[in-house]
Amino acid sequence: MKDIKKRAVLVYVGTEPEHIEFLEELSQLATGADYEVMSYLIQQRALPDFKYYIGKGKLKELKEVAVATECDVVIFDNTLTSMQFYNLEKYLNIEVMDRVNLIIEIFSRHATSNEGKLQVELMYKQKMLPRILGQGLVLSRQAGGGAGGTGARRGGGEQKLELDKRTIRREIKNLEEQIDQLSRQRKLRRKRRTQNNVKTITLVGYTNSGKSTLMNALTDANVLEEDKPFATLDPTTRKLFLGLNKNVILTDTVGFISRLPHEFVKAFRSTLEEVRYSDLIIHVLDGNSYNVSTQYKVVLDVLKSLEIENIPIITVVNKIDLGQNALFMDDYNKFIPISAKHNKNIDLLKAKISEILFG
Numbered sequence: 348m349k350d351i352k353k354r355a356v357l358v359y360v361g362t363e364p365e366h367i368e369f370l371e372e373l374s375q376l377a378t379g380a381d382y383e384v385m386s387y388l389i390q391q392r393a394l395p396d397f398k399y400y401i402g403k404g405k406l407k408e409l410k411e412v413a414v415a416t417e418c419d420v421v422i423f424d425n426t427l428t429s430m431q432f433y434n435l436e437k438y439l440n441i442e443v444m445d446r447v448n449l450i451i452e453i454f455s456r457h458a459t460s461n462e463g464k465l466q467v468e469l470m471y472k473q474k475m476l477p478r479i480l481g482q483g484l485v486l487s488r489q490a491g492g493g494a495g496g497t498g499a500r501r502g503g504g505e506q507k508l509e510l511d512k513r514t515i516r517r518e519i520k521n522l523e524e525q526i527d528q529l530s531r532q533r534k535l536r537r538k539r540r541t542q543n544n545v546k547t548i549t550l551v552g553y554t555n556s557g558k559s560t561l562m563n564a565l566t567d568a569n570v571l572e573e574d575k576p577f578a579t580l581d582p583t584t585r586k587l588f589l590g591l592n593k594n595v596i597l598t599d600t601v602g603f604i605s606r607l608p609h610e611f612v613k614a615f616r617s618t619l620e621e622v623r624y625s626d627l628i629i630h631v632l633d634g635n636s637y638n639v640s641t642q643y644k645v646v647l648d649v650l651k652s653l654e655i656e657n658i659p660i661i662t663v664v665n666k667i668d669l670g671q672n673a674l675f676m677d678d679y680n681k682f683i684p685i686s687a688k689h690n691k692n693i694d695l696l697k698a699k700i701s702e703i704l705f706g
């Protein structure tokens with residue numbers, strides 16, 4: 348069979364001690380987006396190069412690696428400026444992406460609902476805008492006009508960029524308005540639920556921790572569970588049966604990841620609002636992950652930014668059928684150990700939910 352996967356080389360530039368974990372996660376993201384990871388390149392460097400992010404010597408090596416492994420794309424773990432994208436693509440002669448591009452690409456594959464698609468498009472446009480602005484900067488520099496080239500020096504290319512820029516700004520505004528509209532609809536639905544005394548629970552957690560699997564174990568949701576980052580993008584809501592006169596609905600949402608691009612929080616505002624207004628949050632941890640402590644912290648930080656102080660949280664350690672790295676966590680005794688996949692302790696969890704919501 349013909350190999351249709353795009354080949355990628357991954358790059359990290361910096362001095363963060365966790366860079367191996369970063370690259371591992373980047374590799375999972377790339378694999379999840381169907382790239383074949385051919386090679387890695389690390390440069391220990393305190394300050395990024397202004398023009399290329401990576402230093403000149405390493406850049407030469409990167410080109411050699413990309414040619415030797417016949418790569419189609421270079422993916423940086425670091426966030427690049429538009430100027431750096433431009434310079435790198437020109438020098439390397441292949442596509443250059445950064446981590447945010449990769450996350451957006453995965454999102455765009457998994458968005459199925461209207462709202463999901465709008466959110467991803469907004470994220471994409473927000474990410475693209477500075478790149479277009481950057482191209483303008485590059486062009487005006489090439490024209491010798493400096494960053495603020497005068498009108499007389501402007502070529503057709505620059506006028507087109509000006510137009511693109513304005514079009515994108517308008518499209519962003521338009522998307523924001525559409526999302527606002529959906530957000531108002533959500534608000535109405537929430538109001539109705541409160542009137543009908545329906546309690547709501549949201550599942551949150553690091554991507555791939557097993558939220559959807561738990562959703563399926565608790566209800567007959569039949570949502571997609573997959574060993575891929577960001578398999579779920581659109582929220583799914585199902586009834587959870589806890590007993591007579593106990594009206595509860597459970598929502599499965601998009602997962603979180605460390606160093607979340609700020610475009611994400613903005614674009615997914617309306618989805619994340621569902622978390623803010625729920626009666627109970629279930630935080631799902633992947634107890635088998637080597638990074639379980641970091642992932643726990645990442646999710647708590649996102650939750651904190653959502654201002655949810657008064658909502659009770661049940662933390663479950665999932666995948667207890669596998670090796671447990673969560674055992675070493677300080678808060679471990681406060682967590683409920685479960686296996687969503689093998690239905691372990693699901694009844695215990697239901698009892699805890701019932702106790703919190705109905706006393």
Ligand SMILES: Nc1nc2c(ncn2[C@@H]2O[C@H](COP(=O)(O)OP(=O)(O)OP(=O)(O)O)[C@@H](O)[C@H]2O)c(=O)[nH]1
Pocket residue numbers: 552553554555556557558559560561571572573574575576577578579580601602603665666667668669685686687688689
């Ligand atoms: N061994 C084991 N695997 C599990 C368990 N729960 C979930 N998984 C697996 O973990 C992977 C991710 O599960 P999902 O339920 O898709 O995870 P998620 O949190 O919804 O992930 P995203 O939607 O991608 O953020 C899948 O391959 C599941 O089969 C468990 O209790 N034990």
Ligand SMILES: [Mg+2]
Pocket residue numbers: 558559560571572578579
């Ligand atoms: Mg999921």
